[in-house]
Amino acid sequence: MSVIVPGQDKGKSYIEHPAVQTGTSYKAKLKAAIDHLIPASSDIEDLLAQLQREGYEIKRGKNSSARAPNQERFTRLKTLGADYTEEAITARIAGGLRPSRQLKQRDGRASLLIDIQNNIKAQQNAGYHRWATIENLKRRQGQSRHPGSTS
Incomplete structure (x- = not known):
């Protein structure tokens, strides 16, 4: 039996879905790169530096963004999902679970x-x-x- 986690991968745009299927999605590649680099990173700054070494252009600000070589626009990390916000990445580097995998606590009411x-x-x-x-x-x-x- 499968469990559907609310809010996880709410849906992809009409353009994003076939790109993910064919492996040409910039967002999917960025997610994979972040997932690959998290175990080797000491903090969020180290992760962003490693992304730069892999060829991504990083833009810091209120929301960090990354752009792959040949990509037209920057992709904000927070648009990749709840697991890729700066706070969630920091928690994952520290050894915590992904926010989408954590059980929500109920207050009993x-x-x-x-x-x-x-x-x-x-x-x-x-x-x-x-x-x-x-x-x-x-x-x-x-x-x-x-x-x-x-x-």
Whole structure:
């Protein structure tokens, strides 16, 4: 059984998808280069210096960007995904997990449940009251199926 991580690779543009498939995507190549260099890097500055040695042009600023030789425009690291922001790369260099692989902590509260007792619409409309009761049961059942949740 596979687990789909929310927010990971939300989608590629119409141009990016075939480029990834054929291996000509600059973003995919930059991701691979960063993944390859992270174990050998001591910090983010060292990683960017190593990227420069591999032929990438680096632009520092509010958001760091890189451009491969023959690439027209710079690619911001943060546009590569949650695992490639400067903070995430720094955490990965320090030995942490990728943000997309970390489990989200739940606070134990049942969220998104409809408060039938205090809901005026549920008190005035029997049909809505019945629907809200069934919806709450569905939502609680859905929470118990996901690992890491508490009911």
